[in-house]
Amino acid sequence: MLPQVFVLSAQGDRLVYRDFRGDGGSEDLAAAFYRRITALPGARAPVFLAQGGRHFAHVRHAGLYFVATLLPGAAPFLAVEFLCRLVALLRDYCGALNEKTLGLNFALVYELLDELLDYGYIQTTSPEVLKNFVQTDPVLGQPFSLLDLSTVGLFGADTQQSKVAPSCAAARPVLPLRGEQGVRPEVFLDVVERLTVVIAVNGSPMKTDVQGEIRLKSFFPGCSEMRIGLTEEFCVGKTELRGYGTTVRVDECSFHNSVKLEEFERSRILRVNPSQGELTLMQYQLADDLPSVLPFHLFPTINHDSSGRLHVYLKLRCDLPPKSHAVNVCLHLPVPRATLSLAQELSSPEQTAALQPNSKSIEWVVPRAQGGSQLSALFKLEVPGLSRAMLRELGPANLSFEVPAYTCSGLQIRFLRFAGPQPKLPYRWVRYVTHSESYVVRLSAAG
CATH class of the missing domain: 2.60.40.1170 (Mu homology domain, subdomain B)
Structure with missing residues (x-):
């Protein structure tokens, strides 16, 4: 049970607030949460105790705090999972998720929350179910165009001739606006790796860590089964060796429960029946043994x-x-x-x-x-x-x-295909990016 759900800006401004049970009390829970979260040290747990036996669960995305309150006895991981799905749904419905888009789409956000929760109890988080009930159209801050080359996005589309869809290409509502005609179906498959490095004073790496994800975002309604081929020499763990080429190895990996793995062991093929929206198909990790030099x-x-x-x-x-x-x-x-x-x-x-x-x-x-x-x-x-x-x-x-x-692990997508005949084959984009926010180089204090 989640009695209250709210969204705060990085400065603590209350952007969205819904009290489903009316028992929030006289104290402003949003202000109480912000006071406590800013008082915590750098390593902030996603769930922590508040006053009166009430707990706060939160996740951060694009600088925003997505928060839910929990009563004693509630499952904390359920609240965190709900908030992660709420973020994914808001991205599906609003496109790019930030303070501006939330302000433009507050009516849509409240309608979504009312369908997701009833008296604090979760009803559904399925996009297929929600699209039958949510009627408010999203308000777009700036219409997207592949011909708009003013912004170099995360995936680095510098020119129209680069044939690479920029990051903003997938940052738009999944469901078409009412009356919108001729919208082409598209599928984006992104391999995103986050690199964390610590380098000693003498220049030798003390820590290298790669956290990777394969994300699928589909703008294709009624999509049949999709087959995604990974690098054939992809192996998990140090004991497994595949093929005769350059091995792509990770320490561990996990898959979304909707991914079918019957062909993964033999051919490194993932099968999935995606619905409209964003889905993290696979997560993987590699530590202290990168196949490539540091960037x-x-x-x-x-x-x-x-x-x-x-x-x-x-x-x-x-x-x-x-x-x-x-x-x-x-x-x-x-x-x-x-x-x-x-x-x-x-x-x-x-x-x-x-x-x-x-x-x-x-x-x-x-x-x-x-x-x-x-x-x-x-x-x-x-x-x-x-x-x-x-x-x-x-x-x-x-x-x-x-x-x-570019990927530090060397993981590549061999193919992206659809099983069976399609009424209209969608445009398929496969993109790669490596990014880092923690690439630390220690300096000599003596100079």
């Missing part, structure tokens, strides 16, 4: 003098294949808290760097880094009374970036 290597040089000047020279080498590139590269470097000013010399004019006064850190932004290229930056910091203790406040450096059309 970036950072070579720092740190010098200082007695007058309080600190010189930090950073050489960033992109070790991707020459035909690959990274976008939205951002290096975050904490500096001594006593730093007063920053002077900079960057290797190219499209790069930017700035000293963030609140966090006392440098943010070096590189829009695009080609594989095999080398970038550099010289930062001159004014630090009065510079001491060895202050030098220990420098670093570690943290990189965030996105690499379109």
Whole structure:
């Protein structure tokens, strides 16, 4: 039972709130949740105890908090699973999910919540069932067009000739608007990998971890069985060896319960009957044994003098294949808290760097880094009374970036086919992306 469900912005503003039982009490539960979640340390559990024996369960997506309250005795994992499905449904109905789209579609969101829950009890989360009852059309913030090349998305469609659907191509409502004619059926199959790395002072990797997903998003109503062929040399665990080519290995993997695995052991083929909407077909993990080199290597040089000047020279080498590139590269470097000013010399004019006064850190932004290229930056910091203790406040450096059309594990999709005759064969997009928000490089404190 989930008595209350609400959505908050990253600043704690209440965007959606529904009290299904009217027992929320006089205290603002949304404000109470935000006070408690911001007071917790960095590792925040998805479920934690609130006042009066009531618990909060929450998930985060696109900077928003999706929250449900639980009464004593309720299953916490049920609440977390419901919130994850709520996020998926809102993405299916509204397209891109953010604070703006929620504001534009508040009537649709409340109608969905009323169909999902009755007096706090979950009724259904099936898109096939809900589309028979939900009547409100989504409000689109900006109509999508493949000819709109103003935005380079996560999958890096730079030009129309690249023949790669940008990220915004799948960020639109799954169900067509009433009266909309001629909408072509499409299927997006995305292989998304999240890379987490920690590199020691001497440049050797201390930790490498890849969390991967195969996501399917279908805009094709009445789709028959779909067959998805993975790399034939794909193996799970270190003891299994398949084929004679380059082996693609993961430590472990799991599948959605709707995926049929009769052909997986023999031919590495997944079979599924997808409904309209988004579905995570497979999740996998690989740790400490990447088949490819790390995308970036950072070579720092740190010098200082007695007058309080600190010189930090950073050489960033992109070790991707020459035909690959990274976008939205951002290096975050904490500096001594006593730093007063920053002077900079960057290797190219499209790069930017700035000293963030609140966090006392440098943010070096590189829009695009080609594989095999080398970038550099010289930062001159004014630090009065510079001491060895202050030098220990420098670093570690943290990189965030996105690499379109690339996977660290080497996993590839061999084919995407439909079984049986189709009245109209849909457009099929297969996309790959590797991204990282935690690529940590430790620096020498001594300089």
